[in-house]
Amino acid sequence: MFGKKHLLDIKSLSKDEILQILDVAKDMKRKINVPSLRDDSLKNKSIATLFYENSTRTKMSFMLAGKYLGATMEDLNISTSSVNKGESLIDTGITLAQMGVQAIVMRNGYAGASHLLAKNVNASIINAGDGSNEHPTQALLDAYTILEKKNISGLKIAIIGDIANSRVAKSDAICFSKLGAFVYLYAPSTLISKRMEIFKNVKVCENMKDAIEGADVVMGLRVQFEREKNVKFPNVDEYYKYFGVKDDAIKLAQKDAIIMHPGPVNRGVEMSTSVIDCKNSLINEQVKNGVAVRMAVLKLLLENG
Ligand code: CP
Numbered sequence: 510m511f512g513k514k515h516l517l518d519i520k521s522l523s524k525d526e527i528l529q530i531l532d533v534a535k536d537m538k539r540k541i542n543v544p545s546l547r548d549d550s551l552k553n554k555s556i557a558t559l560f561y562e563n564s565t566r567t568k569m570s571f572m573l574a575g576k577y578l579g580a581t582m583e584d585l586n587i588s589t590s591s592v593n594k595g596e597s598l599i600d601t602g603i604t605l606a607q608m609g610v611q612a613i614v615m616r617n618g619y620a621g622a623s624h625l626l627a628k629n630v631n632a633s634i635i636n637a638g639d640g641s642n643e644h645p646t647q648a649l650l651d652a653y654t655i656l657e658k659k660n661i662s663g664l665k666i667a668i669i670g671d672i673a674n675s676r677v678a679k680s681d682a683i684c685f686s687k688l689g690a691f692v693y694l695y696a697p698s699t700l701i702s703k704r705m706e707i708f709k710n711v712k713v714c715e716n717m718k719d720a721i722e723g724a725d726v727v728m729g730l731r732v733q734f735e736r737e738k739n740v741k742f743p744n745v746d747e748y749y750k751y752f753g754v755k756d757d758a759i760k761l762a763q764k765d766a767i768i769m770h771p772g773p774v775n776r777g778v779e780m781s782t783s784v785i786d787c788k789n790s791l792i793n794e795q796v797k798n799g800v801a802v803r804m805a806v807l808k809l810l811l812e813n814g
Contacts (some may be wrong), residue, residue: 511809515627515634518643519683527687531653533805541800549579554811557605558584560616566772566796567637571614574803602630612811633810641674647771648680650802652688654795655726658767662689667720669754670730670779672701677771678730686710695720697752699741717758724762728769729754729780745778755781767791
């Protein structure tokens with residue numbers, strides 16, 4: 510039994526709850542690969558996606574995850590919705606719940622928006638990214654992807670890029686640390702804060718070498734230009750030169766180091782094409798695992814509700 514109604518963040522999940530989701534995801538991945546194994550365990554459930562920010566991976570994988578389990582899936586297109594007539598987030602959520610929606614998968618630019626909806630709407634709320642706060646299903650799929658290749662406990666995981674604005678970096682750091690890994694962060698000093706070290710087993714590094722040397726996993730992050738009024742570095746070429754993950758940096762990591770990126774990737778900004786497409790890159794596998802993990806989340810939250 511999974512005792513939660515909502516999935517709002519990684520912070521409030523125990524290690525056992527994380528492992529339970531990942532265990533169910535293993536079974537879900539088999540169902541993706543072999544359609545005849547699929548069941549319709551969510552056939553009486555209606556799920557809405559409510560994305561106030563752009564998305565390809567998260568929205569599409571939730572839509573497919575629900576459909577693979579037999580749920581009715583609907584997307585509220587914010588750009589043509591009554592949000593543009595001034596309807597509030599809470600009223601929008603209540604409206605969806607009144608139509609019989611049992612779960613709302615929500616992405617919003619404001620940190621805490623999904624918590625607000627969970628307090629005010631009678632439906633399961635799944636946080637698909639809230640501002641710079643958390644992106645729990647991304648962390649779960651990242652952990653799942655690592656666990657398919659390596660035992661995560663004791664690993665050195667380097668995360669390089671725009672840490673300050675990244676909900677992925679925060680959820681990943683908390684998730685990996687709960688599973689026993691050590692997380693090393695590196696970014697321009699304007700895009701990182703020492704405050705990340707409040708999380709257990711998380712270290713903010715002074716240079717790329719300290720972050721990547723001996724790493725078992727190297728993850729790049731997109732620069733989130735949309736979250737900054739003023740760009741926090743001189744220009745993209747300089748960013749790539751000093752902070753982009755390229756072959757020379759990867760040579761410092763373990764030979765079998767896994768390369769990851771939550772996407773969307775900007776080639777030649779946060780990572781070189783040769784790194785993105787190298788044989789150890791699991792970036793495409795992350796996308797596939799996203800469907801399995803989101804199937805597991807929907808099943809655990811809704812099946813017995
Ligand atoms: N990783 C991620 O959240 O991608 P999307 O913005 O495409 O959903």
